Amino acid sequence: xxxxxxxxxxxxxxxxxxxxxxxxxxxxxxxxxxxxxxxxxxxxxxxxxxxxxxxxxxxxxxxxxxxxxxxxxxxxxxxxxxxxxxxxxxxxxxxxxxxxxxxxxxxxxxxxxxxxxxxxxxxxxxxxxxxxxxxxxxxxxxxxxxxxxxxxxxxxxxxxxxxxxxxxxxxxxxxxxxxxxxxxxxxxxxxxxxxxxxxxxxxxxxxxxxxxxxxxxxxxxxxxxxxxxxxxxxxxxxxxxxxxxxxxxxxxxxxxxxxxxx
Amino acid sequence: xxxxxxxxxxxxxxxxxxxxxxxxxxxxxxxxxxxxxxxxxxxxxxxxxxxxxxxxxxxxxxxxxxxxxxxxxxxxxxxxxxxxxxxxxxxxxxxxxxxxxxxxxxxxxxxxxxxxxxxxxxxxxxxxxxxxxxxxxxxxxxxxxxxxxxxxxxxxxxxxxxxxxxxxxxxxxxxxxxxxxxxxxxxxxxxxxxxxxxxxxx
Numbered sequence: 001x002x003x004x005x006x007x008x009x010x011x012x013x014x015x016x017x018x019x020x021x022x023x024x025x026x027x028x029x030x031x032x033x034x035x036x037x038x039x040x041x042x043x044x045x046x047x048x049x050x051x052x053x054x055x056x057x058x059x060x061x062x063x064x065x066x067x068x069x070x071x072x073x074x075x076x077x078x079x080x081x082x083x084x085x086x087x088x089x090x091x092x093x094x095x096x097x098x099x100x101x102x103x104x105x106x107x108x109x110x111x112x113x114x115x116x117x118x119x120x121x122x123x124x125x126x127x128x129x130x131x132x133x134x135x136x137x138x139x140x141x142x143x144x145x146x147x148x149x150x151x152x153x154x155x156x157x158x159x160x161x162x163x164x165x166x167x168x169x170x171x172x173x174x175x176x177x178x179x180x181x182x183x184x185x186x187x188x189x190x191x192x193x194x195x196x197x198x199x200x201x202x203x204x205x206x207x208x209x210x211x212x213x214x215x216x217x218x219x220x221x222x223x224x225x226x227x228x229x230x231x232x233x234x235x236x237x238x239x240x241x242x243x244x245x246x247x248x249x250x251x252x253x254x255x256x257x258x259x260x261x262x
Numbered sequence: 263x264x265x266x267x268x269x270x271x272x273x274x275x276x277x278x279x280x281x282x283x284x285x286x287x288x289x290x291x292x293x294x295x296x297x298x299x300x301x302x303x304x305x306x307x308x309x310x311x312x313x314x315x316x317x318x319x320x321x322x323x324x325x326x327x328x329x330x331x332x333x334x335x336x337x338x339x340x341x342x343x344x345x346x347x348x349x350x351x352x353x354x355x356x357x358x359x360x361x362x363x364x365x366x367x368x369x370x371x372x373x374x375x376x377x378x379x380x381x382x383x384x385x386x387x388x389x390x391x392x393x394x395x396x397x398x399x400x401x402x403x404x405x406x407x408x409x410x411x412x413x414x415x416x417x418x419x420x421x422x423x424x425x426x427x428x429x430x431x432x433x434x435x436x437x438x439x440x441x442x443x444x445x446x447x448x449x450x451x452x453x454x455x456x457x458x459x460x461x462x463x464x
Contacts, residue, residue, distance in 0.1 A: 008452035015426070017433060017448070042459045047427040049408035054428035056405075059311035059328070060321070066329045067303060070336045 002039055010036065014043050297348070299336050306335075306352050309429055313353070316424050317360045319413055327363055331356045346438065349431070353439045357421065364417070411461035419454035426451055 002010070006029075012018050013026050030036050310331055314324035334355050342351060412420055425431045425439060436451075437444040 004452070007456050008449055011452035011455050012448060015433070039459070042463065043455050045404075046408055046455070046458055046462065049405050050412070050423065050427040051430065053405055053409055054309070054312050054424070057308055057312040057315070059307050060325065062325055063307065063311060063328050066325070067307075067332050070299060070303075070332060 002036060006036070007039065010040055011043065014040070014047065299339055302335060302339065302348070302352070303332060306349075309349075310352065310356050312428065313356055313421075313424060314360060316412065316420055316428075317364070317417065327360060330363075331359050334359060347435060350435045350438050353425065353429075353431070353435075357439055361417075407462055408458070411458055414461050415454065415457055418450065419457055422447060422450050423454045423458060 009018070009022065009026050013023060018026065030040060307328075311324065311328055314327045314331070315321065318324045318327055335352060338355065342348075346354075412423065415423070421440065422436060425436045426433075431439070433444050433447045433451075436447045440447070442450075
């Protein structure tokens with residue numbers, strides 16, 4: 001029976017962890033002790049077996065599929081900047097809701113027979129503030145949803161969009177919600193509980209593609225969401241990709257033809 | 263250091279660190295991490311999966327665990343600094359998650375079927391004499407036996423054995439991953455090897 005101390009020395013000998021004197025001493029013991037020699041051979045054999053097992057390991061394709069959104073998402077935004085951004089985004093949203101309400105009233109007025117005909121609603125993008133380093137950057141000028149509910153895609157440039165991350169009461173932890181105006185739409189996600197990924201295509205300042213990213217099953221009709229995207233702001237550009245992007249709703253009305261006549 | 267061709271073939275951990283070191287040099291001292299999540303995932307999907315499989319002993323659980331581990335890696339990549347080796351950092355995240363995951367679930371180690379003692383022979387001695395086909399079968403049986411025996415070990419023995427013998431981490435790196443003194447690694451590894459040998463040879 002090999003004592004514990006000798007076995008540890010043998011174990012370290014296998015790993016080359018002994019000094020020259022210790023190594024010489026254990027080699028001398030090995031030369032005259034068959035039991036020790038067998039233990040050494042077994043340790044080496046098992047080590048080889050474990051190494052073979054490790055290198056033979058093949059992860060399942062399902063893992064690639066599960067991690068794919070992370071691989072496509074680039075790097076996450078830093079918390080400090082994210083927080084600043086979300087605060088800014090929230091402020092924008094509050095303003096937007098007020099403006100939307102005003103726009104709604106304006107549309108009601110312009111749509112009324114007394115207004116002289118159907119008003120045409122126009123949306124103008126306002127850039128997100130970019131002067132402050134911590135403020136969201138990367139807002140794209142004139143990134144504007146068009147009037148066409150089913151735009152034709154002409155080689156659009158994809159953007160990965162994450163967020164906003166509103167989690168309304170009653171929504172299961174596994175799901176998040178996308179806030180559209182005052183409506184919260186539950187959206188299931190497959191990567192943790194960090195965000196919703198959408199793919200946007202942008203061409204000549206217009207959103208020409210909008211759909212949930214590959215691998216994400218959405219219970220909502222993507223078009224219902226996408227038609228209401230008016231602008232996109234982002235945090236940081238990394239090799240031409242957004243680290244994080246949030247959809248915002250920031251509209252102001254411009255007078256339609258009927259209104260211009262007024 | 264492993265060559266690019268070797269890295270492409272087997273993706274050992276040394277290649278992952280080589281990749282990281284090269285990227286770090288390229289980016290210059292004091293810069294942030296130069297490797298992307300994609301590169302980290304490509305290099306570490308096998309080692310992380312292999313570790314998760316050994317510790318959870320369930321493919322389904324290992325899959326869920328890997329997803330969470332890579333999510334944590336993705337989140338932490340931006341804050342990673344050069345004080346630690348990339349492989350050590352990745353294994354730390356994996357180990358911390360797998361350990362807490364087991365505790366939260368209160369799992370007991372799975373007992374595998376007991377070995378057939380008749381098959382426990384001196385594999386090394388037989389290997390030299392056997393024809394090729396027979397040699398492969400014997401080798402495969404030897405690997406199965408090692409795998410099953412490893413599964414019967416206590417978790418703290420399994421992890422240290424796997425990191426050292428499976429993934430070839432140094433004593434220093436193992437000490438960092440497990441957050442224990444290097445002397446503990448030496449003694450624990452020796453006990454783990456003895457326990458594994460006892461399991462295999464009966």
